Amino acid sequence: DAGVIQSPRHEVTEMGQEVTLRCKPISGHDYLFWYRQTMMRGLELLIYFNNNVPIDDSGMPEDRFSAKMPNASFSTLKIQPSEPRDSAVYFCASSFLGGGKTQYFGPGTRLLVL
Amino acid sequence: AQKITQTQPGMFVQEKEAVTLDCTYDTSDPSYGLFWYKQPSSGEMIFLIYQGSYDQQNATEGRYSLNFQKARKSANLVISASQLGDSAMYFCAMRGLDQTGANNLFFGTGTRLTVIP
Numbered sequence: 001d002a003g004v005i006q007s008p009r010h011e012v013t014e015m016g017q018e019v020t021l022r023c024k025p026i027s028g029h030d031y032l033f034w035y036r037q038t039m040m041r042g043l044e045l046l047i048y049f050n051n052n053v054p055i056d057d058s059g060m061p062e063d064r065f066s067a068k069m070p071n072a073s074f075s076t077l078k079i080q081p082s083e084p085r086d087s088a089v090y091f092c093a094s095s096f097l098g099g100g101k102t103q104y105f106g107p108g109t110r111l112l113v114l
Numbered sequence: 115a116q117k118i119t120q121t122q123p124g125m126f127v128q129e130k131e132a133v134t135l136d137c138t139y140d141t142s143d144p145s146y147g148l149f150w151y152k153q154p155s156s157g158e159m160i161f162l163i164y165q166g167s168y169d170q171q172n173a174t175e176g177r178y179s180l181n182f183q184k185a186r187k188s189a190n191l192v193i194s195a196s197q198l199g200d201s202a203m204y205f206c207a208m209r210g211l212d213q214t215g216a217n218n219l220f221f222g223t224g225t226r227l228t229v230i231p
Contacts, residue, residue, distance in 0.1 A: 043221045056214045089157060098217050105159035
């Protein structure tokens, strides 16, 4: 079975550009999470969805970040405009029947904003 | 509030030896769950093992076992017969209530394990 799929795997962009990260959760999972990982702050939960509905976006750093889940098999995390401090690895994870259940992570997108 | 603490930033172990990675937690919820994830240098997060707060026995998955001491609020990961491929970051996580009152995972800061040949 395919795991969580993320694209792109690596992204290098210039400050001020729009960045869109994509995620396909495991089929049948009803929860989807976006995390950001940096050396300084560790693993941070940005936002999560249940049945395509955003539940908690309190972890989203600021208005430059937005996330959507138009259907059960696709979600995007957009940064506009991007800044160098957004450089991090962004993980998407999915789970079945709850955020407290085992979350399965995608391979991550390594973002570098110059 | 839920809190997960991993006090060992880095650990070294000789190949084929056992190693224990520490994790303590703090919660007032009677029902919770504890998870361990492995993050190798390639970056992916791999689920290893789960322990429920009401589970009577310590969880085991192959060479991984969770030393669950409820009274001490500790959930240490034991890796037996270490292999070079075990070198990675290891994260402890706990299921707890987030700001919305829903269950979610809270992660520790991780321990970097290096297996020495």
